[in-house]
Amino acid sequence: MAIQRRSTSAPSADISAGQQTDSSYTLSVLDTADQIAALKQPWEALQARIDPESVYGLWAVCLAAAATLPTQQKVRVFILWRGEELCGVLPLRRVEQGGIAYLKPLVLYGHNTGDLLVSPDCEPHEVWRCLWAALKKSDGDFLDLQDLKWSQALLTAIDLNGHAHVYTGTCARIDLTRSASFEDYILDMSGELRGQLKEARRKLEKVAPLHHQVITSADEICLQGVPEYAANLDGARKRADRLAFWQKLAGLENPACRVILTVLWHGDRLIARQWGILHQDLYVVGSFCRDPAYHKYNVSALLHTANIRMCFDRGVRAMEFGHYLDDNVLAWTDGLTPVCSVSSALSLKGFVIARVVRPVCAAVHNQWHKRRGSVSEKENPA
Numbered sequence: 215m216a217i218q219r220r221s222t223s224a225p226s227a228d229i230s231a232g233q234q235t236d237s238s239y240t241l242s243v244l245d246t247a248d249q250i251a252a253l254k255q256p257w258e259a260l261q262a263r264i265d266p267e268s269v270y271g272l273w274a275v276c277l278a279a280a281a282t283l284p285t286q287q288k289v290r291v292f293i294l295w296r297g298e299e300l301c302g303v304l305p306l307r308r309v310e311q312g313g314i315a316y317l318k319p320l321v322l323y324g325h326n327t328g329d330l331l332v333s334p335d336c337e338p339h340e341v342w343r344c345l346w347a348a349l350k351k352s353d354g355d356f357l358d359l360q361d362l363k364w365s366q367a368l369l370t371a372i373d374l375n376g377h378a379h380v381y382t383g384t385c386a387r388i389d390l391t392r393s394a395s396f397e398d399y400i401l402d403m404s405g406e407l408r409g410q411l412k413e414a415r416r417k418l419e420k421v422a423p424l425h426h427q428v429i430t431s432a433d434e435i436c437l438q439g440v441p442e443y444a445a446n447l448d449g450a451r452k453r454a455d456r457l458a459f460w461q462k463l464a465g466l467e468n469p470a471c472r473v474i475l476t477v478l479w480h481g482d483r484l485i486a487r488q489w490g491i492l493h494q495d496l497y498v499v500g501s502f503c504r505d506p507a508y509h510k511y512n513v514s515a516l517l518h519t520a521n522i523r524m525c526f527d528r529g530v531r532a533m534e535f536g537h538y539l540d541d542n543v544l545a546w547t548d549g550l551t552p553v554c555s556v557s558s559a560l561s562l563k564g565f566v567i568a569r570v571v572r573p574v575c576a577a578v579h580n581q582w583h584k585r586r587g588s589v590s591e592k593e594n595p596a
Contacts, residue, residue: 239301239344243352244291247280253293256300258470260331267366268329269493269534270321274468276305276328279321282458283307290317290352292345301333302341304368308354314567317354317560327361330368342371355564357557361385361536364552372556379554386535387549388522396526400519404545411519414511422481426520429475435464438475441484441503456501460489470494476524478517486513488521495531497521518546 244250250257250273257273269275280289287309294302305320305328319327330345332338349357362369363385373379393399400408418424429435438461440453464473472492478485486504490497499521504513518535525533535546543550559565 238296239341240295241344241348242293242295243348244293245289247277247283247289250277250280250289250291253300257303257331260300260303260333261470264331264334264367265494266329266331267363268327269471269491269496269498270319270328271303271305271331272468272471272493274463274466274471275491276320278459278463278466279305279307282455282462284455286310289320290354291320292348294341294344296333296336299333301336302345303331304328304345314563315353315355316358317349317352317356318358319360322360327359328368329362329366330371332367332371338367338371342368350560352560355559355561356567357560357564359556362554362556364554369554369556377556377558379556381552382555383553384543384550385553386543386547387551388533388535388547389531389549390522390525390533391531393526396523399522399526407515407545410512411515414513414516418480418511422483424516425479426517426524427477427479428524429477430472432464432467432473435473435475436461441487441505453503456489460501463491476517476521478513478520480508486517488517490521492528492530495529496534497525497530497532498534499536 244253254273254277261272266272276291280291283289287307290306290308292302292304292306293300306317307320307322309316309318321328330338330342332341359368359372361382362379369379390399393402415424429438438457440457460473460475463471470493474490474492474497475487476490477487484505485508486502488502489500491500492498502514502517504517522533557568559568
């Protein structure tokens with residue numbers, strides 16, 4: 215397959231001709247938000263044809279991420295054309311850590327990550343071969359893809375080409391069509407979880423009423439700040455970056471991905487909030503934070519429950535939770551999809567990381583946990 219460099223892009227890497235096949239593709243690399251903005255029409259035409267598994271490959275989401283990327287990180291969106299038709303998109307970012315250049319998913323603000331968008335009349339593994347040749351010639355040392363669902367086109371394409379993947383957990387989805395109403399769904403929930411929610415609500419409402427707020431107005435979302443309880447916690451800078459991303463996405467007012475901010479109040483105190491994306495009839499949970507002072511009251515579960523009611527009220531057919539329901543996940547849903555992480559060396563430096571540094575770090579980490587476990591058993595004998 216002839217991999218050519220498209221003159222309309224400005225990639226920083228030198229991508230030269232690749233393997234010849236019976237079809238010809240043209241590849242370009244976008245490295246600015248403005249270049250992504252210019253591809254709105256063909257990108258949205260592609261995503262409308264395929265109904266992607268991940269909302270984090272949608273044009274508006276990728277534009278918002280690129281526009282709010284920290285200055286030390288760089289946009290690397292690989293674009294594949296066949297003639298004038300856009301047939302493949304792989305949205306990545308370049309992150310330098312310890313002198314190593316990692317290529318990671320462009321959007322990292324939820325517990326799902328971006329996907330490979332592939333035209334339905336193209337074979338994913340064929341598109342991946344073309345992209346892989348470009349990745350090997352890029353300015354990255356190491357490809358680091360986290361939290362890919364088993365059903366995503368990207369993982370399917372990588373698997374078909376023999377790339378190793380590591381199982382890291384499950385992604386939870388609630389099929390709301392299986393219940394006639396919110397009340398029916400609650401009855402299907404585990405009795406233990408229902409009891410915990412009822413007790414937490416009873417204790418909190420003895421002090422002040424609980425109130426669930428849903429914010430969809432872009433103007434109102436853009437006025438939001440980092441919650442007071444989160445401003446002094448570890449990762450405050452990352453929270454500010456996430457806020458900028460969600461506000462940028464809301465400001466685009468793109469019909470394919472509406473931002474919804476849900477807030478749980480205890481009296482006049484904000485105790486938890488969740489950012490989410492409504493894509494057609496799917497609600498995807500994004501960033502979530504809660505007041506650590508309310509940890510024992512399970513406010514995350516209280517907010518999840520209120521948001522499930524919201525989805526029933528809005529006629530949403532499914533909710534995608536990512537890893538947010540890892541604890542006691544089967545109490546909420548049995549709709550679980552395996553999640554994998556993929557890492558591959560792109561340069562000699564990356565090869566050293568993959569074959570030497572990471573195995574040594576993993577061995578040290580495992581040994582440390584074993585020692586911690588033996589010490590714990592001695593201190594707390596059965």
